[in-house]
Amino acid sequence: TELRLSHQWSNKDIRHQVAQIVADEVAAADVDLDIKIFGSKSLFKPREQYKPLSRGQLDMTVLPLSYAGGQQPAYNLTLMPGLVKNHDHAARLSNSPFMEALEAKMAEDDVMVLVHGYLAGGFVGKDKCITKPEDVKGLQTRAAGKSFEQMLAGAGASIASMASSEIYNAIQTGVLQAANTSSSSFVSYRIYEQVSCYTPAGDVALWFMYQPLLMNKSAFEGLNEAQQTALLEASAKAEAYYLEEAKKQDAASAKVFAEAGVELAEMSAEDFEAWRTLAMDTSYKAFVEEVKDGQELLDLALAVE
Amino acid sequence: MAGHSSAVASHTGNNPFLRAVAAISTLAGWCSAGMIVAAVAITCQMIVVRFVLNGSTVWQTEAVIYLVIAATLVGLPYVQRLRGHVNVDLIPLSLPAKPRFFMAILTSVLSIAIVAVMLFYGYEYWHFAWDRGWRSDTVWGVRLWIPYLALPIGFGLLLLQLIADLVAVLIGVDKPFGLE
Amino acid sequence: MDPLVLGGIVAIATILVLFSGVSVAIGLLIVSAGFLIIFDGPRSLELMPEILFGKLDNFALLSIPMFIIMGASIASTRAGADLYEALERWLTRVPGGLVVSNLGACALFAAMSGSSPATCAAIGKMGIPEMRKRGYPDGVAAGSIAAGGTLGILIPPSVTMIVYGIATETSIGRLFLAGVIPGLLLVGLFMAWSLYSTWKSGDAARLGSGSYTWAERFEILPRVLPFLAIILGVLYAMYGGIATPSETAAVGALMCLLIAMIIYKLWHPSAIWNVLRDSTKESVMILFIIAAAGVFSYMLSSLFITQSIAEWIGTLDVNRWVLMGAINVFLLIAGFFLPPVAVILMAAPILLPIITTAGFDPIWFAVVLTINMEIGLISPPVGLNLYVINGIAPDISLKTILTGSLPFVACMVLAIILLCLFPGLATWLPNVIMGVAV
Ligand code: NA
Ligand code: NA
Numbered sequence: 001t002e003l004r005l006s007h008q009w010s011n012k013d014i015r016h017q018v019a020q021i022v023a024d025e026v027a028a029a030d031v032d033l034d035i036k037i038f039g040s041k042s043l044f045k046p047r048e049q050y051k052p053l054s055r056g057q058l059d060m061t062v063l064p065l066s067y068a069g070g071q072q073p074a075y076n077l078t079l080m081p082g083l084v085k086n087h088d089h090a091a092r093l094s095n096s097p098f099m100e101a102l103e104a105k106m107a108e109d110d111v112m113v114l115v116h117g118y119l120a121g122g123f124v125g126k127d128k129c130i131t132k133p134e135d136v137k138g139l140q141t142r143a144a145g146k147s148f149e150q151m152l153a154g155a156g157a158s159i160a161s162m163a164s165s166e167i168y169n170a171i172q173t174g175v176l177q178a179a180n181t182s183s184s185s186f187v188s189y190r191i192y193e194q195v196s197c198y199t200p201a202g203d204v205a206l207w208f209m210y211q212p213l214l215m216n217k218s219a220f221e222g223l224n225e226a227q228q229t230a231l232l233e234a235s236a237k238a239e240a241y242y243l244e245e246a247k248k249q250d251a252a253s254a255k256v257f258a259e260a261g262v263e264l265a266e267m268s269a270e271d272f273e274a275w276r277t278l279a280m281d282t283s284y285k286a287f288v289e290e291v292k293d294g295q296e297l298l299d300l301a302l303a304v305e
Numbered sequence: 306m307a308g309h310s311s312a313v314a315s316h317t318g319n320n321p322f323l324r325a326v327a328a329i330s331t332l333a334g335w336c337s338a339g340m341i342v343a344a345v346a347i348t349c350q351m352i353v354v355r356f357v358l359n360g361s362t363v364w365q366t367e368a369v370i371y372l373v374i375a376a377t378l379v380g381l382p383y384v385q386r387l388r389g390h391v392n393v394d395l396i397p398l399s400l401p402a403k404p405r406f407f408m409a410i411l412t413s414v415l416s417i418a419i420v421a422v423m424l425f426y427g428y429e430y431w432h433f434a435w436d437r438g439w440r441s442d443t444v445w446g447v448r449l450w451i452p453y454l455a456l457p458i459g460f461g462l463l464l465l466q467l468i469a470d471l472v473a474v475l476i477g478v479d480k481p482f483g484l485e
Numbered sequence: 486m487d488p489l490v491l492g493g494i495v496a497i498a499t500i501l502v503l504f505s506g507v508s509v510a511i512g513l514l515i516v517s518a519g520f521l522i523i524f525d526g527p528r529s530l531e532l533m534p535e536i537l538f539g540k541l542d543n544f545a546l547l548s549i550p551m552f553i554i555m556g557a558s559i560a561s562t563r564a565g566a567d568l569y570e571a572l573e574r575w576l577t578r579v580p581g582g583l584v585v586s587n588l589g590a591c592a593l594f595a596a597m598s599g600s601s602p603a604t605c606a607a608i609g610k611m612g613i614p615e616m617r618k619r620g621y622p623d624g625v626a627a628g629s630i631a632a633g634g635t636l637g638i639l640i641p642p643s644v645t646m647i648v649y650g651i652a653t654e655t656s657i658g659r660l661f662l663a664g665v666i667p668g669l670l671l672v673g674l675f676m677a678w679s680l681y682s683t684w685k686s687g688d689a690a691r692l693g694s695g696s697y698t699w700a701e702r703f704e705i706l707p708r709v710l711p712f713l714a715i716i717l718g719v720l721y722a723m724y725g726g727i728a729t730p731s732e733t734a735a736v737g738a739l740m741c742l743l744i745a746m747i748i749y750k751l752w753h754p755s756a757i758w759n760v761l762r763d764s765t766k767e768s769v770m771i772l773f774i775i776a777a778a779g780v781f782s783y784m785l786s787s788l789f790i791t792q793s794i795a796e797w798i799g800t801l802d803v804n805r806w807v808l809m810g811a812i813n814v815f816l817l818i819a820g821f822f823l824p825p826v827a828v829i830l831m832a833a834p835i836l837l838p839i840i841t842t843a844g845f846d847p848i849w850f851a852v853v854l855t856i857n858m859e860i861g862l863i864s865p866p867v868g869l870n871l872y873v874i875n876g877i878a879p880d881i882s883l884k885t886i887l888t889g890s891l892p893f894v895a896c897m898v899l900a901i902i903l904l905c906l907f908p909g910l911a912t913w914l915p916n917v918i919m920g921v922a923v
Contacts, residue, residue, distance in 0.1 A: 042786045042834075047442070048539045055433075057532055069442040070449065076442075140355060149363065149444050159361040161443070163544065166729055169658050172919065174726030175355070193920060337769060338761040341550045345742075348547065348735030352728045366544050373550065374541040377776065380769035389766040390508035390773065391824050395866040397506040412507040419515045427534035456534050482506050 005060035006038045008046040014245045015062045025234030031226045054109035059219045073291045078210035079145040082276035090118035098300035114235040115213035117242040120201035121182035129197035129265035144181040147283035154282035183253035192260040199265045200254040204272045318478035326469035334383025340376035344369045364445040371452040378459025382466040397482045409481030413471040420464045427456030488793035510777035517784040540779025550768035551734030552599025552642045555741040557764045560607035562749035567708040574697045581683030587612040591633030592672040595640035605634025605873045628889020631870045635859035640668035645825045652833040657730040662915040674896040778830035795838040805843040820861020852911040863890045
């Protein structure tokens with residue numbers, strides 16, 4: 001049996017390696033299961049993977065689940081400012097009743113999770129450091145994710161929406177003065193060449209994005225028992241690797257920026273609380289209003305220690 | 306052919322069906338041009354809001370993208386009517402009248418078939434988005450069936466114009482491939 | 486089946502379908518559907534509209550209709566004639582000065598228009614009849630405009646550079662800058678050839694005559710101002726922190742429409758509609774090809790053809806310049822038959838990994854590719870500029886146009902060779918203005 005896996009990253013990216021581990025392990029198990037990886041958005045565009053996945057036209061994908069927030073608004077909780085504090089907290093969230101509730105939503109779309117995983121991100125400023133809400137006031141800012149846009153707008157930033165590939169030029173020419181996205185995107189788009197300050201994810205971080213390896217549920221159920229077992233065992237291995245590597249990414253990105261001569265700033269615990277208070281009034285509030293069982297889901301997430 | 310200012314429309318003769326389809330396609334062309342103009346206006350508005358007023362621009366990028374997509378799809382029948390879709394007519398040109406006629410019928414039928422497929426699955430995709438209540442994953446959160454509507458409309462009207470073009474060749478109102 | 490063999494079969498099927506006279510975009514959809522049904526099952530057809538829509542779902546595509554509107558609105562006014570006349574008053578003493586003026590006008594117009602047919606039409610409408618009236622051979626008149634018009638996609642803004650930027654995720658701002666010096670180089674080569682051929686034909690004295698007083702020369706200068714205003718305005722918006730390159734296109738389109746309406750009195754609704762109709766026609770044609778080529782490249786990728794070709798070329802142990810030569814021959818042949826946008830979209834995903842692996846700069850390659858596409862624009866059977874010339878001067882035969890443009894094709898080949906010898910011609914300016922490559 002051949003399964004097709006699509007993702008948007010280069011073959012050096014941690015998320016490709018996660019997929020590759022699953023593919024290699026399954027192949028080694030010798031259960032007549034072959035995973036063909038289509039990386040670097042060679043098959044589908046990043047935001048257009050969830051629809052074919054849910055309709056069974058694609059078997060597997062690794063993607064930020066919030067990309068599908070338009071199909072299942074509940075997924076917006078997987079990119080919510082301040083909801084996740086650090087990588088260990090993220091791992092606990094992945095094995096909580098909150099995640100079970102989300103997986104129930106995925107099941108509605110015939111989708112299931114094979115590998116859980118969160119990646120963190122930070123802020124860059126063209127002229128100054130961004131650590132607390134006051135810092136973004138009046139700045140043209142590009143945020144990654146709807147909830148971040150709402151929170152930053154609440155902090156008085158002006159939101160400019162554009163593709164992450166445009167960030168470099170926009171900062172260079174001054175169209176943008178601040179941006180927020182994942183550690184790996186900051187590095188791969190070489191943003192360190194154009195900014196003066198970087199606030200990476202550290203002991204606390206605001207920006208965590210859930211980026212699981214998903215599979216079409218019917219496709220999984222169509223496999224025989226040996227294949228299913230092999231797939232689940234491979235996924236468990238990949239998940240352990242994912243968590244370890246995710247922690248290393250933030251430090252690695254900070255190192256790249258520091259080497260490029262960019263100032264590094266740190267978000268203090270008070271800063272984090274200030275952002276979180278702001279997020280409660282803006283993005284959390286908007287989420288609860290928009291999603292029918294939003295409050296319950298949010299409570300489930302907040303209940304995770 | 307994709308000449309610049311020479312808009313050589315396909316012939317309709319006095320055939321009411323052909324004229325009706327031509328009128329619909331022209332109307333679609335106006336809508337398409339209108340959407341392009343709207344995209345210009347919105348982009349300029351966005352630049353003013355951002356650069357002059359230093360305000361947030363949340364919906365403009367998305368609106369412009371959908372307008373350009375809709376302009377493209379809805380514009381298809383009109384451009385077909387103006388024979389604006391480029392083709393390679395090397396072989397048809399070198400053929401004598403009879404084979405050229407059959408070649409024209411064959412390419413027409415193939416075109417009609419593929420556009421019908423696009424119409425069918427385009428409609429299905431639109432309906433799926435409507436049924437599931439899909440929205441875009443932005444603050445603006447557009448209901449996706451609205452932009453997706455351009456798929457069935459655009460391909461539906463293109464199908465109509467292609468059928469009209471085939472009919473025109475069959476009843477002799479127009480020459481195969483528009484070649485004299 | 487081996488993906489490489491399959492790739493060969495797809496190539497042959499594509500050629501057969503496209504040569505049948507079906508329109509390019511629909512032909513690409515037909516080929517894609519056929520192979521998807523056979524190798525991925527009929528269910529894969531479900532995905533086609535979704536992928537087609539997805540390929541168009543890109544903000545940068547906005548700039549295509551915008552840069553076309555810029556060209557079309559100015560082309561519909563007297564502006565092209567003014568520009569051309571201004572140059573002609575200043576260059577009359579030069580033998581073959583009229584051809585040189587026309588080429589200069591094409592180059593200046595190209596700095597405002599993203600499309601080659603628009604550039605060709607704008608200058609040719611006035612330039613071709615004028616040159617013929619003054620005794621220039623038909624071939625020279627038509628050939629120089631056909632070739633000069635191709636500068637529309639090399640000198641920024643450029644629709645094909647935008648498409649390349651989207652397909653390969655390279656910076657559009659950087660690509661635009663890369664085209665500037667090669668564009669000037671090409672104009673220089675074109676002009677040099679024109680001067681030489683006039684001089685050699687012995688008609689130099691006759692074709693250089695005509696005289697204007699200095700008063701006449703200065704009097705026309707203000708009429709060139711709108712051009713300068715537009716070009717500077719667009720450059721300022723793009724590189725001055727006001728807007729991204731894609732957004733800038735809208736500023737340019739608005740400026741051109743307003744200038745056409747206010748300065749050149751383009752009031753009449755039917756005149757404005759003509760501008761919009763021509764722009765819509767060209768844009769929709771290009772965007773539909775982009776969308777269909779997206780489905781086509783999905784099919785290639787889904788059948789693992791793209792990946793296999795890139796891998797296969799990687800294993801070949803050939804000199805990188807032999808590889809570059811082969812790529813150029815391939816592009817030239819593809820350009821004979823297909824419009825530039827289709828070639829770029831189908832070739833870029835396959836070629837880019839090969840190019841970068843072989844150590845070539847993708848920005849530099851964009852320029853080489855664009856010049857190749859310029860040759861395609863003036864070569865049969867599908868040469869968009871040839872159709873434009875045919876529309877302006879139907880009595881000049883295709884053969885005459887082709888013979889006339891042949892020396893200019895030679896100039897383009899020479900330019901490609903120069904670019905290979907001195908890659909800095911393309912990469913120096915973007916590196917100076919935007920910092921060393923991203
Ligand atoms: Na240009
Ligand atoms: Na050609």
